[in-house]
Amino acid sequence: MDQKILLEARGVRKVFPGTVALDGVDLELRSGEIHALMGENGAGKSTFLNIITGSLHPDNGTICVNGEDVVFSSPMDAKRKGIAIVHQELSLFPEISVMENILVGITPSRYGLMNRRQMTEICDRYLRRFEVQFTLQTLVRDLSVSQQQIVEIVKALVTGAEVYIFDEPTSALSVEDASRLFVVLRELKAMGKGIVYVSHKFDEIFQLSDRISVLRDGRMIGTAPTNQLSSDDVIRMMVGRSLERIYPAKGNPSDQVILRVNDxxxxxxxxxxxxDLRQGEILGVFGLVGSGRTEIMRALTGIDMRTSGGVELRGKEVRIHSVQDSIRHGLYYLTEDRKQQGLFLSMSIRDNVSVTHLAALSKGGLLDRTQAANLSANVIRDLRVKSRSDQQLVGSLSGGNQQKVMIGKWLSLHPQVVILDEPTRGIDVGAKSEIHQLLRNLASSGIGVIVISSELPEIVGLSDRVLVIHNGTVAGVLSGDQVCDETIMEYASGLHATVAG
Known part of the structure; x- marks a missing residue:
């Protein structure tokens, strides 16, 4: 099949105050191609995607669609030219239904009235592909993050675009839903559609893509057929060096118990x-979507109400009936949803860090700005946050740097135990490596570390022991040679009898 060029970027440049975000970037997308775009957080991927979908205007360079030079005035303008995007960050309206979200801006009508029957047929056709358990009338606010991600994907599919851009589309999906998405992507490819696929998951990139392009520091480092590259090649292109160990060496846990949870x-x-959680270890928590892994940790830290159960910290029983109780005892839960629940995006790094220290920083109702500046400077230094200053808005940081700010503001309170839910979701391989090393350093320093992750390679590579959750209960606690993909999935699927922790 002849492959025509559907989308071409030539010499695209974008400068923000103090930052060259893109410096002469070229990219070519062909029909019937899945083209992977990779790079570290802050490499310029989001800026580039925003330019080719009409959210930003380039300072220099040209965008060409089907052989025609175009200047997009808005995302709707790009959509009219046949370009659809699935954003990494969800852009749904929580107070309206699934169907209304899917068809925003493309609602079929007759005589100015909504054709509800046609709307239902269109939505059903695509949602059935993902075997969803919710209805078209369900309000988006009542969906889980993974269910919202499916709605976001379907919202793009129903446009019938020629070019699809998928920005970390599986970051919140289960393995099963990701597999269903891959089937759809291959069907789109067979239809001659062009797909730009952005992901930090190397297994997906090498499974799906035909070519890989890598951005680093706003420049296009290179493009090559996927079958001519190894993962080491791509990592070198992304970070400018080899990462000898993506995961740090395992720890040497002692028998001393930091945290014990009973019934x-x-x-x-x-x-x-x-x-239980032992001194010096990282305890991984794994379970399939809907298993209850997050609900258990939310109940443990007082976010959700528990009906019974005991908690001991360093051998002493503690009562945790609220988030305030949990924080007072030094037991912190860091949410998987940093955008909505973990950070104030419209506030600065300094303000986000200060918010956890208001009592200590306030004197006579006024904030001690010198102390606040020192605290934020320490977080930026210790976690290597890439920012112009501590006055930069958190919402303008890359995903990896946002994650570092969220982790850093709680670490500045000197916790006894930190529970991190999907700490590296949507983060590039270099930033992942830094966060993994940070977590290992925390465990080695005596802080209890629990990591919830849906990525098996991360659970296996990082954890000293693994708590496997199935159907709301502990299916197994694995260690040593048992910490491997096959054994973990057997327990997570309920194929092993439940054992005690």
Whole structure:
């Protein structure tokens, strides 16, 4: 099949105050191609995607669609030219239904009225592909993050575009839903569509893509057929060096127990949960979507109400009935949804860090700005946050640097135990490596570290022991040679009998 050029960027340049975000970037997307775009957070990927979808205007350079030079005045303008995007950050309206979200801006009508029957047929056709358990009338606010991600994907598919851009589309999807998406992508490719696929997951990139392009520091480092590259080649292109170990060496846990949980109960997603966390270890928590892994940790830290269960910190029983109780005892839960629940995006780095120290920083109702500046400077230095200053708005940082700010503001309170839910979701391989090393350093320093992750390679590579959750209860606590993909999935799928923690 002859492959025509559907989309071409030539010499695209974009400068923000103090930062050259893109410096002469070229990219070519052909029909019937899945073209992977890779790079570290801050490499310029989001800026480039925003330019080719009409959210930003380039300072120099040309965008060409089907052989025609175009200047997009808005995202709707790009959509009219046949370009659809699935954003990494969800852009849905929580207070309206699934169907209304999917068809925003493209609602079929007759005589100015909505054709509800046609709307239902269009939505059903695509949602059935993902075997969803919710209805078209469900309000988006009532969906989980993974369900919202499916709605976001379907919202792009129904446009019938020629060019699809997928920005980290599987970051919140289960393995099963990701597999269903891959089937759809291959069908789009067979239809002659062009797909730009952005992901930090190397297995997906090498499984799906035909070519790989790599951005680094706003420049296009190179493009090559996927079958001519190895993962080491791509990493060198991304970070300018080899990463000898993506995961740090495992720890040497002692027998001393930092945290012990006994018979925790909180509804159907948290039933008779018992486990312990030892000094010097990273305890990984794995479960399939809907298993209850997050609900258990939310109940443990007082975010959700528990019905029974005991908690001990360093051998002493503590009562945790609220988030305030949990924070007072030094037990912190860091949410998987940093955008909505973990950070104030419209506030600066300094303000985000200060918010956890208001009592200590306030004197007579006024904030001690010198102390606040020192705290934020320490977070930026210790976690290597890439920013212009501590006055930069958190919402303008890359995803990896936002994650570092969220982790850093809680570490500045000197916790006893930190529970991190999907700490590297949507983060590039270099930033992942830094966060993994940070977590290992925390565990080695005596802080208890629990990591919830849906990425098996991360669970296997990072964890000293793994707590596997199935159907709201502990299916197994694995260590040593048991910490491998096959054994973890057997327990997560319920194929092994439940064992005690």
């Amino acid at each position: 925790l109960n909180a509804g159907s997603k948290c039933r008779n949960v018992s486990f």
